[in-house]
Amino acid sequence: MAEIIDGKKIAEDVVATVAATAKDLAAHGVKPGLAVVIVGEDPASQVYVASKSRKAKECGFHSVQHTLAGGTSQADLVALIEQLNVDPAIHGILVQLPLPAHIDSGAIIQTIEPDKDVDGFTFVNVGRLGTGEVDSAFVPCTPAGSMLLIERVRGRDLSGLTAVVVGRSNIVGKPMANLLLAANCTVTIAHSRTKDLPALCRTADILVAAVGRPEMVKGDWVKQGATVIDVGINRIPAPEKGEGKTRLVGDVAFAEAAENAGSITPVPGGVGPMTIAMLMANTLVSACRAAGVEPPRF
Secondary structure (H helix, E strand, O other): OOEEOOHHHHHHHHHHHHHHHHHHHHOOOOOOEEEEEEEOOOHHHHHHHHHHHHHHHHOOOEEEEEEEOOOOOHHHHHHHHHHHHOOOOOOEEEEOOOOOOOOOHHHHHHHOOHHHOOOOOOHHHHHHHHOOOOOOOOOOHHHHHHHHHHHHHHOOOOOOOEEEEEOOOOOOHHHHHHHHHHOOOEEEEEOOOOOOHHHHHOOOOEEEEOOOOOOOEOHHHOOOOOEEEEOOOEEEEOHHHOOOOEEEEOOEOHHHHHHHOOEEOOOOOOHHHHHHHHHHHHHHHHHHHHHOOOOOOO
16 A cells, blocks of 8 residues: 655645744844735635735745735736735735636736745746756746655656656746756656556556546556656535535545555545645745745655
8 A cells, every 4th residue: 555645744845844934034134025915706716815814924934915805907916916016024925716707817927026936926937847957947836846756756767767748838837847846856747638548557656546537547547656746726525424415535545546656646635735835845945045045845
């Protein structure tokens, strides 16, 4: 049976390091500052933003939330971001997606100062990561957290290992592949058009599933002893819990995959907690750079 990778525990370790370093930064007169911007009343976004703000306060950050009406114009949103770009008390800027339909999300993301882009979505940070400048890039939080989970099992140097990333999104799949390449892995990105996906997955020492399809990756797709990172979070009906009830599952059929895998992340409790922990880590790194202090390695 596979080792279960405890994302909750590893995320707590990351947050503890962040909080301790934030305390040390106070001696330099610097308090890490995170500004979260939300436009409109999307309920899921409200929950995410509240949890990010709460975690930032736990870490001892200066935490600011800007809640704007759904009808806010793109020009007004740009003006707010430009204000935050030049505010020395703010080290990280996060614009909660999705934005209302009348606002161009891509243009808004590119307005953020790259050195405060703690989500890692600006072209500058994408370019840094894509050219192997991992130490100077802000890496999107979900792949960054996934990579940390892999390192805890496999170490930092993945030379000689084969990785398959199922999913080619800009937020997870592509940055994940770049991180694995930077760690000397041999990487294949697979997707919906890939021929014989099960056979390809069976070649992977490290298998990352990020497709958003519940339990798509079956147990017999997993190579014996592989490390399986399940990025998916899907709600499916759970009639056994009662009428109208649901449960969370990943993109991997967990029980089957755990029979073959050497190590595997559960859903929930795997990659999920790492995402918010890495947001805190990125904000701390930005504050360290602003103070001229060497940031910690996570």
